[in-house]
Amino acid sequence: MTIENKQMIVERATKTVYRADDEIIKEFVPGYPKSAVLKEAFNHALAEETGLNVPELKAVTNVNGGWSLVIRAVEGRTMAQAMAEEPDKLESYMEQFVDIQSEIHKASCKQMGRLKDKLNAQISSLRDELDATTRYELHVRLENMKPHTKITHGDFNPTNVILGDDGKVYIIDWAHAALGNASADAATTYLQFALEDQKKADLYLKLFCKKNDIAIQYVQKWMPIVAAAQMTKKHGAEREFLVRWTQVVEFE
Numbered sequence: 397m398t399i400e401n402k403q404m405i406v407e408r409a410t411k412t413v414y415r416a417d418d419e420i421i422k423e424f425v426p427g428y429p430k431s432a433v434l435k436e437a438f439n440h441a442l443a444e445e446t447g448l449n450v451p452e453l454k455a456v457t458n459v460n461g462g463w464s465l466v467i468r469a470v471e472g473r474t475m476a477q478a479m480a481e482e483p484d485k486l487e488s489y490m491e492q493f494v495d496i497q498s499e500i501h502k503a504s505c506k507q508m509g510r511l512k513d514k515l516n517a518q519i520s521s522l523r524d525e526l527d528a529t530t531r532y533e534l535h536v537r538l539e540n541m542k543p544h545t546k547i548t549h550g551d552f553n554p555t556n557v558i559l560g561d562d563g564k565v566y567i568i569d570w571a572h573a574a575l576g577n578a579s580a581d582a583a584t585t586y587l588q589f590a591l592e593d594q595k596k597a598d599l600y601l602k603l604f605c606k607k608n609d610i611a612i613q614y615v616q617k618w619m620p621i622v623a624a625a626q627m628t629k630k631h632g633a634e635r636e637f638l639v640r641w642t643q644v645v646e647f648e
Contacts, residue, residue, distance in 0.1 A: 419454065420469045426461040433463040436571040439508060440465070443570045446503040446547065451558075451566050467568075471561040476554035479596075487599065489554075494603045496557060496565055497585065501546045501578040501608075511548055511576025512538060518625040525627060525635075530642060538621050541577060548574055548581035553588045579610060583618035587626060587641065591634055 402414040402421065410428055414421045424433055437456045444450045455466040473481075479489050519526075519534045526534075549556070550572025558566040582604045589597035605612045623641035630638055 415469060418469050420451070420467045421459065422465040422467065423459050424462050424464065428462065430463055432571075433465065437465055439570040439573040440467075442505050442507055443503075443547075443567070443573060446505055448500060448503055449564055449566050450570070451568060470558050470566045470568075472558045472566070474555050475557035475559060478559055479554055486596070487603075490596070490599050490603055491607075492565075493554060493557060494600065494607055496567065497549070497552050497581065497604070498578075498608060500549055500552070500567065501581065503547045505547055505575070506545075508547065508573055508575045511550075511574035511580060512541075512543065514574055515576075515580070515621055515625050518628045519621070521628060522624060525639065526624065526642060531624075534621055534624055534642065537617070541580075541618070541621075544577040545575045546578045546581075548576045548578065548584075550574060550581065550584065551588075552581060552585050577618070578608070579615045580618045580622055582610075582615050584622045584626065586615065587619060587623055587638070591637060 402416045405413045405415055405420075407413075409425075411422055411424045414423060434456065437453060440450065440453045444453065451470050452468040453465065454468055457464050457466060475489060475493055479486055482489070515538055516535060519531055519538070522531065549567070549570070551569055556567065556569045558568060560566055582601070585604075586597050586601050589600050601612060601615060604610070605615060620642050623638040627635055627638045627642070
């Protein structure tokens with residue numbers, strides 16, 4: 397299958413995202429695991445079925461030798477663009493951002509995979525990056541966390557929230573969604589903010605904990621765990637930043 401009139405939106409190491417008329421095509425590089433593409437499609441479909449505002453997944457197909465997801469395009473701007481264009485409204489946008497994430501955590505779904513299983517596997521895979529003692533401490537810390545079955549987005553950041561021209565808010569990119577503890581999701585979001593802007597990270601964490609009546613210290617307990625998990629996807633300076641967060645376990 398070939399799609400004409402594509403305009404590139406963003407390019408990453410494993411995928412390129414295009415706009416073609418009223419569709420978004422997320423095209424993965426040839427050789428990218430079919431299972432990973434199908435898992436993302438499955439998570440996306442499950443998220444749609446919860447009633448959350450998720451753009452329609454229209455097809456899973458093979459384009460130019462690589463697997464692709466075809467998703468209905470939404471007219472609007474991302475929350476990240478809104479925050480950058482209207483810095484005086486940062487706190488208002490951040491409150492809305494936290495409210496959207498909290499709605500995700502309230503949604504119900506039984507078919508997604510378990511976050512704890514995913515995190516344990518990611519920690520175990522870091523044999524060359526983290527020594528055995530650090531990995532053991534992270535596994536123990538994870539095992540002692542309260543088991544929850546809330547939907548966690550896994551990559552909830554302002555680029556994955558679209559403020560639609562129709563007045564609705566849409567949530568995209570469900571590749572890392574799983575069932576687990578909402579505070580783990582918040583810790584992941586905090587670290588993503590902190591990689592770029594500590595002020596935004598601190599504001600986010602303050603608002604998330606206040607709105608959800610969760611102690612900041614509890615979310616912080618998740619940070620070494622999710623930092624290790626994020627190391628499996630980051631490189632260079634970002635990975636060095638995350639390594640420092642995993643070492644927090646040594647001082648507690």
